[in-house]
Amino acid sequence: MTDTTAAPQATSRRRSLPLHVLGPVLALIALIVLGAMLNSNFLSYANVTNVLARSAFIGIIAVGMTFVITGGGIDLSVGSMAAFIAGVMIMAMNALIPTLGIGVPLVLAGMGVALLTGLAAGMLNGFLIAKVRIEAFIVTLGAMGVYRSLTTWLADGGTLSLDFDARTFYRPVYYDGILGIAWPIIVFALVAILGELAMRKTPFGRHCASLGANEQVAKYSAVKVDRVRMGTYVLLGVLVGVATIMYVPRLGSASGSTGVLWELEAIAAVIIGGTLLKGGFGRVWGTVIGVLILSLIDNILNLASIVSPYLNGTIQGVIVILAVVLQRQGKSAE
Amino acid sequence: MTAILEARGITRAFGPIRVLHGVDFSLIPGEVHALIGENGAGKSTTMKILGGYLAPTEGELLLDGRPVRFADQREAEDAGILMIHQEFNLALQLTVEENIFLGREKMRGPFLDKKAMREEARDLLARLDCHADPRTPIRDLSVPNRQMVEIARALGRNARVLIMDEPTAVLTARETDVLLEQIARLKAQGTAILYTSHKLDEIARIADRVTVLRDGAHITTRPAEGFSEHAMAETMVGRELSDLFPPKVPARDDVVLQVEGLTVPGRVRDASFTLRRGEVLGFAGLVGAGRTELMEGIVGLRPATGLVRVNGQTIKPNSVRAAREAGLVYLTEDRKEKGLLLTKSLTENLTLLALDRFGRIFIDKKAEDTALTNAISDFDIRVNDRDMLAGSLSGGNQQKLLLAKTMLAEPQIVIIDEPTRGIDIGTKQQIYEFIAALAAAGKSVIVVSSELTEVIGLADRVVVMGRGHIAGELSGDAITEDAILRRAMGVDELTGASA
Ligand SMILES: Nc1ncnc2c1ncn2[C@@H]1O[C@H](COP(=O)(O)OP(=O)(O)OP(=O)(O)O)[C@@H](O)[C@H]1O
Numbered sequence: 001m002t003d004t005t006a007a008p009q010a011t012s013r014r015r016s017l018p019l020h021v022l023g024p025v026l027a028l029i030a031l032i033v034l035g036a037m038l039n040s041n042f043l044s045y046a047n048v049t050n051v052l053a054r055s056a057f058i059g060i061i062a063v064g065m066t067f068v069i070t071g072g073g074i075d076l077s078v079g080s081m082a083a084f085i086a087g088v089m090i091m092a093m094n095a096l097i098p099t100l101g102i103g104v105p106l107v108l109a110g111m112g113v114a115l116l117t118g119l120a121a122g123m124l125n126g127f128l129i130a131k132v133r134i135e136a137f138i139v140t141l142g143a144m145g146v147y148r149s150l151t152t153w154l155a156d157g158g159t160l161s162l163d164f165d166a167r168t169f170y171r172p173v174y175y176d177g178i179l180g181i182a183w184p185i186i187v188f189a190l191v192a193i194l195g196e197l198a199m200r201k202t203p204f205g206r207h208c209a210s211l212g213a214n215e216q217v218a219k220y221s222a223v224k225v226d227r228v229r230m231g232t233y234v235l236l237g238v239l240v241g242v243a244t245i246m247y248v249p250r251l252g253s254a255s256g257s258t259g260v261l262w263e264l265e266a267i268a269a270v271i272i273g274g275t276l277l278k279g280g281f282g283r284v285w286g287t288v289i290g291v292l293i294l295s296l297i298d299n300i301l302n303l304a305s306i307v308s309p310y311l312n313g314t315i316q317g318v319i320v321i322l323a324v325v326l327q328r329q330g331k332s333a334e
Numbered sequence: 335m336t337a338i339l340e341a342r343g344i345t346r347a348f349g350p351i352r353v354l355h356g357v358d359f360s361l362i363p364g365e366v367h368a369l370i371g372e373n374g375a376g377k378s379t380t381m382k383i384l385g386g387y388l389a390p391t392e393g394e395l396l397l398d399g400r401p402v403r404f405a406d407q408r409e410a411e412d413a414g415i416l417m418i419h420q421e422f423n424l425a426l427q428l429t430v431e432e433n434i435f436l437g438r439e440k441m442r443g444p445f446l447d448k449k450a451m452r453e454e455a456r457d458l459l460a461r462l463d464c465h466a467d468p469r470t471p472i473r474d475l476s477v478p479n480r481q482m483v484e485i486a487r488a489l490g491r492n493a494r495v496l497i498m499d500e501p502t503a504v505l506t507a508r509e510t511d512v513l514l515e516q517i518a519r520l521k522a523q524g525t526a527i528l529y530t531s532h533k534l535d536e537i538a539r540i541a542d543r544v545t546v547l548r549d550g551a552h553i554t555t556r557p558a559e560g561f562s563e564h565a566m567a568e569t570m571v572g573r574e575l576s577d578l579f580p581p582k583v584p585a586r587d588d589v590v591l592q593v594e595g596l597t598v599p600g601r602v603r604d605a606s607f608t609l610r611r612g613e614v615l616g617f618a619g620l621v622g623a624g625r626t627e628l629m630e631g632i633v634g635l636r637p638a639t640g641l642v643r644v645n646g647q648t649i650k651p652n653s654v655r656a657a658r659e660a661g662l663v664y665l666t667e668d669r670k671e672k673g674l675l676l677t678k679s680l681t682e683n684l685t686l687l688a689l690d691r692f693g694r695i696f697i698d699k700k701a702e703d704t705a706l707t708n709a710i711s712d713f714d715i716r717v718n719d720r721d722m723l724a725g726s727l728s729g730g731n732q733q734k735l736l737l738a739k740t741m742l743a744e745p746q747i748v749i750i751d752e753p754t755r756g757i758d759i760g761t762k763q764q765i766y767e768f769i770a771a772l773a774a775a776g777k778s779v780i781v782v783s784s785e786l787t788e789v790i791g792l793a794d795r796v797v798v799m800g801r802g803h804i805a806g807e808l809s810g811d812a813i814t815e816d817a818i819l820r821r822a823m824g825v826d827e828l829t830g831a832s833a
């Protein structure tokens with residue numbers, strides 16, 4: 001934001017900074033310091049790349065989730081949706097090998113299928129929520145079950161695997177990169193930067209926040225409420241598609257247990273980042289920090305053997321609750 | 335007589351900004367004490383301190399002569415001090431009766447005694463001449479009826495001190511009369527009443543003593559007897575005041591807005607009227623007459639059938655955006671629920687309606703900042719921090735922000751529903767001048783107002799609505815309070831002189 005006005009503004013900023021703005025940043029720094037102290041490999045190139053690349057899937061989805069939550073919604077279906085998209089993408093690619101052969105066209109076609117499936121799934125959620133006016137929680141809870149079961153059905157209870165040659169050709173999309181930075185990290189960074197810009201500087205971001213803050217006011221202010229709400233779910237659907245595109249080359253397969261609990265991790269990251277769960281205020285950069293915090297905890301528990309990695313979920317849960325407490329104190333201090 | 339509640343040297347600061355500077359104040363049983371002042375003078379803040387909602391930064395409160403500190407509003411209520419807020423404090427999803435008894439539910443054994451509560455709620459509302467069903471959710475009530483519920487809640491708690499922050503801002507003349515009668519009754523029973531309103535005629539009618547605040551400072555406290563409305567107004571603003579209404583400017587001949595056979599199902603039947611360039615058209619009627627619903631139907635906020643033409647072009651129905659693009663905008667009467675995002679900054683509120691004017695892809699924050707600066711000076715919005723939330727502005731200043739927001743869309747036709755609700759007299763004058771200036775500049779304005787003086791003072795022509803349809807039209811010298819009321823009540827529908 002551009003600060004062109006005088007003193008009182010500065011003081012109010014400074015007053016509200018420490019808790020709910022600086023909180024997540026400080027937590028992240030603390031984790032990095034802790035990790036570095038516990039294990040000398042923590043800051044190594046390999047480990048950093050590993051952590052960031054694994055964060056990318058949840059991260060890309062969480063950026064989309066930030067918009068949905070800011071607009072006063074929620075989407076519980078993203079984990080199953082990712083599994084479903086992965087399944088459809090793999091089946092489409094396998095089916096296209098005879099016509100397209102192994103090569104760039106095949107990968108591009110697979111990516112196209114993933115994006116379109118994500119778009120369609122997002123539109124369906126958005127349509128039911130914005131136009132048919134069914135509660136977001138209900139719609140996406142239903143969708144969560146539907147996609148999960150569809151994926152299991154497509155895989156016939158087992159695993160859908162990408163053709164071996166195709167997989168070998170596609171693998172570099174997860175494992176390679178440019179200038180030593182892996183592709184998933186690059187894509188995550190791009191999505192995050194564009195998301196931050198969209199949230200802060202575009203009418204769409206402003207409209208999302210106004211919708212979440214008070215839908216009536218938004219409507220009376222000529223905001224196309226239905227379209228904006230629909231837009232948030234479509235955006236999220238497409239981003240789930242993007243995340244899947246980065247995910248499939250990692251394992252080359254999908255099953256009924258792909259993407260389990262991703263929705264909760266994404267929502268947790270959004271909340272840790274300072275976005276209000278009830279909507280009206282969202283912060284994409286905060287979400288990025290939230291994602292990093294969650295994956296660092298996982299990573300540190302795996303590297304250092306003081307606490308059992310099985311306690312990962314416990315620690316993450318405590319952190320989510322702490323984040324909300326911090327937010328509330330930040331609010332009442334104003 | 336000794337004071338029941340007294341404030342000594344009260345100050346209050348929000349962050350680094352002080353909004354009250356050593357206010358002294360006392361309330362005697364059986365008196366109506368009016369607190370008046372401009373928007374942002376600190377009336378609500380003073381009242382909230384007395385009602386236990388806010389703690390004073392300095393100074394002390396005395397209850398029956400003994401110093402007290404209320405930890406919260408609940409403690410004040412237990413001491414018999416009740417407050418009716420300027421902004422509603424009702425749970426929208428709960429019913430009327432549930433709201434009236436919220437936190438004080440009547441019990442029968444372990445269960446709620448719904449029957450007793452319903453009956454008492456009905457009684458309380460009947461005392462206020464309000465016929466809302468105790469079982470309706472607040473969400474479905476009109477704004478004035480919500481106010482009545484708020485008042486009924488206070489009546490039901492047998493207060494020793496009743497604090498009322500602009501209770502009549504949303505009421506029509508008739509409802510105000512009912513309320514003032516209730517106040518007189520409570521006063522006779524020995525209740526001390528602290529009252530504020532921007533309608534000075536009410537103050538003159540019911541107050542025993544008047545305290546004037548200006549910029550957070552106590553200016554004077556004196557008997558209402560012999561304190562004329564004009565003198566009150568001048569003491570409030572601290573300067574001389576001239577005529578309230580600017581001279582009327584004649585409208586041009588070309589019609590800019592044509593409404594034909596507009597029907598809002600269940601609310602408005604077959605309404606037709608026209609609006610000319612440079613005209614100020616008044617809409618009068620009793621509460622529930624369907625004025626707001628008609629206007630919302632015209633601008634696409636409510637499903638409606640019928641034709642709306644702007645400059646001869648039919649606009650797409652049921653689309654706020656299409657109306658706005660045709661230069662037609664509506665300023666709501668419900669600023670808290672529909673007008674402003676109370677938890678957002680001033681800028682975000684200001685530019686929301688006209689956001690497309692601040693850049694297609696990226697929002698131009700510099701331009702927004704300039705817009706805020708201009709709005710603050712053009713509409714004389716009293717802000718103590720440009721970064722504050724819209725919800726922290728005083729009620730009247732919120733209204734000015736809403737007006738600024740609407741005008742930023744540069745409409746050709748503005749429909750203003752209750753333009754001066756909760757606005758002080760000095761600012762009222764500014765807003766009236768502003769409306770006249772808009773008309774003089776060739777814009778057209780529809781003013782929907784429950785204040786007859788306002789409609790009469792501003793409009794060239796007045797449309798009167800009653801029970802969901804247009805009951806008559808008056809123009810020129812035929813616009814009188816009496817003529818409007820007769821049409822509104824359906825006495826004079828066919829015989830009246832209509833333009
Ligand atoms: N929570 C808050 N944070 C910051 N400033 C506040 C807050 N509440 C009130 N103020 C400021 O205190 C001043 C007095 O406000 P108050 O609401 O008491 O005015 P008022 O006399 O009731 O005005 P009105 O007639 O418009 O209702 C205003 O400048 C307002 O902006």
Ligand SMILES: [Mg+2]
Pocket residue numbers: 377378379420499728729730
């Ligand atoms: Mg006030």
